[in-house]
Amino acid sequence: MTSYYDHAQVQEFWQYVWDREDAYVLPEAAEDPTYVLGMFPYTSGTLHMGHVRNYAITDAYARYRRMCGDDVLHPMGWDAFGLPAENAAFERNTDPESWTRACIKRMREELQDMGFGYDWSREITTCDPSYYRWNQWLFTRLYEEGLVEYKSATVNWCPDCETVLADAQVEDGSDGPVCWRCESPVERRELDQWFFTITDYAEELYDGLEDLAGWPDGVREIQRNWIGRKEGARVTFTLPDHGEVGVFTTRPDTVYGATYLALSPGHELVDELVAGDDDLTAGIEAVRELRPGEAGFAGVDTGVRARHPLTDGELPVYVAPYVLEDVGTGAVMGVPAHNERDHAFAGEHDLPIRSVIEPQENTSPLPEAPYTGEGVLVDSGEYDGVGSTVARERLLEELEAIEPETTYRLRDWLISRQRYWGTPIPMVHCGECGHVPVPEEDLPVELPEFVHTTGNPLEEHDSFTETTCPECGGPARRETDTMDTFVDSSWYFLRYLSPDLAEAPFDADAAREWLPVDVYVGGDEHATLHLLYVRFFTKALADLGLLEVREPVERLVSQGTVLYDGTKMSTSDGNVVSPQEYGAETTRLFVLSAAHPEQDFEWTANDVGAAYDLQQTLYGMATEFVQSLSVRAKRRDHDAYVDREIDRTIVTAGEEYERFRFHRAFSEIQRLLGVLRRYREYDTPHEGVYRRGLRTLSALLAPMAPHLGEELWNKVGDDGLVVEADWPDPLEAVDDPRVERRLVETTREDVRDIVDVVDIDDPERIELVVAEEWKYRVYDLLKTSEPDADVVSMALEDDAVDADEEAVADFTAGLLDRREGLDPVVDADRELETLERARWLLEDEFGAAVTVSRRPTGDDLTGKARPGKPAIHIS
RNA sequence: GCGAGGGUAGCCAAGCGGCCAACGGCGGCGGACUCAAGAUCCGCUCGUGUAGACGUUCGUGGGUUCGACUCCCUCCCCUCGCACCA
Structure with missing residues (x-):
């Protein structure tokens, strides 16, 4: 072995x-x-x-x-x-x-x-029919509930993948939109497609983020941006002979400054407005060809005039590509005086600029640049003199043509894919009945056999596409699109x-x-x-x-x-380190020990080594323990220190696991391992203490390195498996493990510091003297009393403070400044006990005799001691 | 442009009003063990210091506070999301 x-x-x-x-x-x-x-x-x-x-x-x-x-x-x-x-x-x-x-x-x-x-x-x-049949079943339920739409839309088309993409699957490339998978430039196509109307839930999806306290802020913010909720108003303009046009605006208070309307080239009214005029139609077509980024402030005057709902004035109606089809209503009211883009457009087309908001601070007019801030309304009929913020509310309340509206950036979820390897959409197209869902008893609609083809393999199978209508029984054609795989997940x-x-x-x-x-x-x-x-x-x-x-x-x-x-x-x-390269368990231990889960971290062979070494050391110690290590049965003083440190580690490691901070749990394990190692080298270890130490380590490590955990548990643990073991219990309660450690550590550091600075070659005797008990009581008073309380008097009158009045007053007054800022300390007895137990660490390190004591007031050293800070004398 | 998250010693990184000259890891230095190397262990790693201290530090410049790495504001830089968004 x-x-x-x-x-x-x-x-x-x-x-x-x-x-x-x-x-x-x-x-x-x-x-x-x-x-x-x-x-x-x-x-x-x-x-x-x-x-x-x-x-x-x-x-x-x-x-x-x-x-x-x-x-x-x-x-x-x-x-x-x-x-x-x-x-x-x-x-x-x-x-x-x-x-x-x-x-x-x-x-x-x-x-x-x-x-x-x-x-x-x-x-x-997900590709099992027994799974995807439920995609189809759920699709049908959603369809019945009105959450599925079949509509013609201009959609993103990836020519390389030969399929449409959802908006969320299109990314910004350096040269326009690209496919998230293959980075091919995405084209636009007009197709009949299936959608889930996720926009019906836009409001709840947005508002719900607020309550998702267990989600990272970053993710919630990204979703907020994506949903893009925007509150504003819908202003309705009349187009004589053509009905009405609604525009969305966040600034209804500028409505009196509107001097034109602009429709996006894709707006539903555009074709109607220019019908019969070949020149205009051609002009619009030319504008439609332009990519949004290249169009600038081009535009075509349709010749149609809209009626301003408040002033009754006439406004020219333009078709302008700077107005985006899928933002708001796809139409804007042009307010050149108070909007950057409208200003630019008006400049390009010689449209009037009508200022209706004046800045409150200086009333200097704004000839060149639009003023987009808040101010006071002017030239706005009965709203003259009203602040823009107030005006917004009043306009919404008082006018029929201006109604509150909330818009969302979120679009419906396009789920059709012209691909083979997905869930067939369970619909049938019938000449008589339109599209009809496949009845539940006929589900699943299974994928036909795969054939190599450049198009959609589903279309190659007549036996798949040709079917009968579930409603009328007549001949019908089966839908050949499959579902976006995000439906599966x-x-x-x-x-x-x-x-x-x-x-x-x-x-x-x-x-x-x-x-x-x-x-x-x-x-x-x-x-x-x-x-x-x-x-x-x-x-x-x-x-x-x-x-x-x-x-x-x-x-x-x-x-x-x-x-x-x-x-x-x-x-x-190509910069991949395979998970097995360093051993599977070393890898998982390393990725957990390297950083907090949410943090990026750098893979370095050196750091991996630390995880590897820990496994080896721990395993070596356990093996030695069961095979060859001589142990003792009788307890000695320093055993209690190790017992306590084991308890402290159980508490702290548990807290770290609870908080997903596995890297800190790992540190805790390393720390306890170090203590045990030192303990073993200092003296023949006590069988029970050492065993409990190793057993605790195997339990604490098991969630991160389960094989090693099992192996160790098998050597030093109880019967059974560590995966089924209970999380270890401390022998005694540990309230604040970190304060106890701090006490031991600062004391050791202080001793080192003194030995070093004073240049003591070979210390023979180290005396640690803890403070009198009453000082702990004063500490307590200082930390818990009201900021303006007279703590000196309180201390003098306190029964537990049984010392010379002058000493008490001096000590208390000297600490008044710090108050609740005083270091947290353990109580007098715990401090004495903790240091007593830690004595061996100093003896080990300095080869000196170490004493820990509490002495009566009046002793030179006692006078210098404070809670958490024992007096030290080295000779 | 708007929004979010960040900037901590040689590096990575914890801390998020007084436990902080600042956890931990890596690297570096010194020591122990060893024929030697490796591994392992101990200590040091901002400066000064003959008793545990003091001084200067946590992107920049201000502010709040008895006290700030921690809270507020300005600016600079990095990452991410949205963006001719009405």
Whole structure:
């Protein structure tokens, strides 16, 4: 047997044991388990460092909670649909399903190699018909509820992926919008598409963010930006012969300054306004061709005149590309005097500029630049002289043509994809009945066999596309688009509750009891996609009566990036350190010890070494302990110190786990390990104390390094498995472990300092004298009394302060300045005891005799001692 | 431009009104062990100092406070989100 810890050798054994014991399977009887979830991986083929970090975090927390006595639901599954599988199938001359199944097999093995403790009995795979049938079922329910629309829209089209993209899947490239996956420039296409009307929930999605206290501020802010709530007003202008046009504005107080209207080229009225005029139509077409960024302040006067609702004046109506179709109502009232863009547009087209807000401070007019601040209304009819803020409210209240309106940037969620590897949208297009949902009993609509083709493989199968209408029985055509894969991931956390349920997507009783997810961990690149969609689904399902919760996740942890040479570790950059390169368990221990979960950190071989060394040292000590170390049975003074330090570490490490600060928990473990090591070298260790130390370390480390934890537990622990062990209890209560440590540490530092500064070569005797008890009482009075209390008198009158009046007065007065700022200290007896127990550390370090005592008032040293600061004499 | 989060000793990074010259890790220095190297252990790592002290520090400049790395304001820089957004 070797004292070298070879993780590769032991992992198989413990994994076998865990498996045999069903260690991670949620017990049947669990009532309200702690639901710990990591974002399930896309089945790309191999696990990368980001996954390892993500799952190391959830695993450590899940294990910690389990040791605390919770039932823990910690499942894993596969986000298995998606375009990359099709691309891979083309490249390798196979099909998406085979490819995906192979990826899953490999990744599952990798996860198991890492030793993550999942309840594999709940594994789900989104490309299984037994899973995606519920996508279809939910789609149908949402359709019935009016949350699905089929509409023609100008959509983002990626020519390379040959599919449309949701707004959230389009990113800003250097040269315009690009596809989030392949970075090809995105085109615009006019297509009939399926949408989830997530905008119906815009308000709740926005307002709900406020209450998501367990979510990082950053993620909430990103969602706020994305939803883009804006409060303002809708002003209605009449177009004689053409009805009305509503414009959205946040500044209705400038309404009297409107000198024109501008419609976006895509506005629904444009075609009607210019109908019959070929020149105008051509002009509009030319304007439509322009990319928004290039159009500047071009515009076409339609010749139509709108009626101003307040002044009754006539305003020209322009079509201008600077007005964006999907912002507000796609139309603006042009107020050149008080809006930058309107000002520029008016300059370009010789439109009048009419100033209606005057700055309050100086009334100098503003000829060149628009004034966009607040002020007083002028030239505004009955509102002259009214402040702009007040005017806004009054206009909204008093005028019919101006109504309050809130707009959102959020668009409906385009879920159609012209791809094969996804959930078929369960709809049928019938010439007679329009589009008709596939009846529930005919679900799932299964994917037909894959064929290699440049287009959508679904369209290649006549047997798939040709069907009959569920309503009239006539010939009909099956929808060939599939769903965006974000649909799959929008409710997968529910499927884990009852993965095999055949009658419903999830068990409603379990959902009621187990949700929301207690902790959800993943990368924050999903802030606007996945994390918004799961919130939407949860609310929609609640409104369908399927769920009671309206928010899916209680506490969200968005984990930071692992960097290598300053850049994100990613396969495409080729700077990947494989999780197994340093040993699976060293890797997980390192990623947890390196930084707080939310922080980015740099992968360095040196730092990895620290995690590796800790494993080796601990293993070596445990091996030595059971094999060869001589121990004693009779207790000595310094054993109590180690006992106490073990207790302190149990308390502090538990706090750190609780707060997700695994790196601090790791430090605590390192610290206790150091103490034990020193203890063993100082003297023959006491069997029980040393054993408890090692046993505690194995328990505290087990959530981060479970194989080593098991191995150590097996050597020095109780019977059974550490995964099923209880979180250790301290022998005695520890109120403030840090104050006790501080006392010992500062005292040791002080001794070193003195020895060094005074240049004492070989100290023979070190005396530590703690302060008189009454001083602790004075401390207490100083810290707890009112700021203006006469503490000197209080101290003199206090029964517990039994010393010479002058000494008491001097001591108290000398500390008055500091008051509640005084260092926290333990009480007199605890201080004496703590130092007494720590004596051996000084004896060990200086080779001197050390005494710790409390002496009566009057002693020279006692006089110098303060609570938390014993007097020191070295000779 | 708007919004959010940051800037701490050689590096990474904790702290977020008095426990702070500032946890921890890495690197560096000195020492122990050793034939030697590695590993491991101990100490030091802003400056000065013959008794635990003092001085100067936490992006910049101000302010609040008996007291600020910690709270408020200005500015500079970094990261991220939104943006011809009405």
